[in-house]
Amino acid sequence: MAPKAGSEVTVSPYQGLDDRAFWRSGVVEAGTYPPPDIYRPKFPIAKNLPIFTAGSCFAQHVGRTLANAGYHVIDTEPMPDWVPAELAHKHGYKLYSARFGNIYTVRQFLQLLQEAFGNFKPADPVWEKDGRYYDALRPGMTPGGLARPEHVMESRDYHLRAVQEAVAETGMVVFTLGLTETWQHKPSGTVYSTAPGTIAGRIDLEVHSFVNFRASEIRKDFLTVRKIFRAANPDVKFLLTVSPVPLTATASGAHVLPATTYSKSVLRTVAGELAEDFDDFDYFPSFEIVSSHPSAGRFFEPNLRSVKPRGVRRVMRAFLNAHENKPRTKEVRRAQRRALQEDRTADQKAASAEDVICEEELLEAFRK
């Protein structure tokens, strides 16, 4: 710990700090990756604490891992276990706490919550393609679309009630921040999870515009999200992560690499500042574990975008180890080494049930 303000010391303020504070001991000579002690939870998570999960596609791993580890992950639109996971995921079930699909921006999250509580009405909520109709706010949840626009609206009403129910029982929100870029319906400010025209709908540049949210806007949006959850439970906590998955495409005009760095930096800044400013916010460094240079890109698939199952396992193991407070005995270290070995072989046969649903990848199809 750094010396307190006002106290005079004759030695460097870095003297006596923990190993984790220094690059050499904290990373280079740490012995394992991710380094032990990379994350110290700000608050414990009881196994019976109802957890609301949401966010960009990387968040699916977080929710799934928590559920598998015995945490109480809320699901207000459940599907029975006998329904194959792959089929359920394809239709938006068993991904998050309700069937809202990936939420890439905080504005999208905020608008969903506001709509659920009757404080927001999205513009142009039904998109059409080839005579089938899609929920514009979650077009990937009904592959092939529905026969009539009324079905879309009715299905959405049921969904919004499920969102309300989920909020009402939430003890902690785990949210993965994914993107800063999105498309909005200019007159109303409605943002969509995919650009109109990607899965369904039509882009009209008179009506739709590109937006790249600034850190201050994202922070403001998240603080409104916080208000909504706190109205239901004043003790609710927030655990933020940033998705390590780069942008598939940018509409910002910049090259996609700096555009990715910019977006992730903005999101990381917001998450870090919220965690510094508020006791009820914590930040877990999944982004750093996967994306920072000590990992040398080895957690990414050859497309340098999708995170390998091994990367996901490392991230989630670091999270669970910190929360389950496992002492680092010789046995634990040996088990970790064994697990690392298994990781390498398991990568060869990544189970399809572990695949994430990521509409953003559809953008790649629009490259030419």
Added chain:
Amino acid sequence: MSKALIIGSSHVGAYKNAADMFAELYPEAELDYFGVRGPLFLNGGIDKAGRFIVPFRDEKDRAFVVTTNGSESVATSGYDHLLLVGHRFAFVNFAALLRDHDILEGARTGKPRVISKVMLKEIIETVTDMTVEDALRGFEDFGGTLTFAMAPYPASSIVERCGELELADVLDSFWAQPDAAWVYDTWLNHLRNALAAKGHHLLKQPDAVNDGLFATKPKYARKAATLNDGTLGKKDHRHMNADYGLAMLSAFAETRLGLTPQGAMRTSPQKKKKERIA
């Protein structure tokens, strides 16, 4: 002479209790029976020597099978047909799904959630295919066509056990669902096609014994048969009596063995049994 072996769960009891009357009606058919408890049947299969064997869980299991059948396994060679009795092919799961869901494109009954027809159809088809694969596992080496007769549809009177038996609650809710027919037809057609695609056959319950969708007339559940020629003391609404067994065996003889009954049936097997006891 057609020779068939009937293998299955406790529901084989209904078939076995109809054996005498069946023999009168269809003298050209020779039937043998091998019945075991449901979980054993579902996990059983034909070994390399061509015998149907089951994974006994304990000695009690083994003793029951030997007492009931005279041996702990049965040879399948020498039979023209195998009739497998006792699968449900996941229908109860689909019915249970409708306890919490209305079909989005269908009627509203106040369920807390809706499910689209597209997804429900995909679930029915995918899961039914999985159950067909499971049912065929262990029978790969049997050369001929398999015929599957499901576990009897529960008697419609099972609703008497609502609140006490989950199956009763599930079916009560299913039968009240206006879109039940679509679910039932989608499942049954897909099941029949899935079995046919693998070269096998589904023996449907004859309409005469049905009391609506996935339901049997209550009279067939009275004095239901057990595997060892007895009858169940209490009406459980799931096991059926010899009249049901005869109806199923007759359907099997006519559709699968190509036989016609010799003369009309004078007395039902149930009545005949009563007369014998008297």
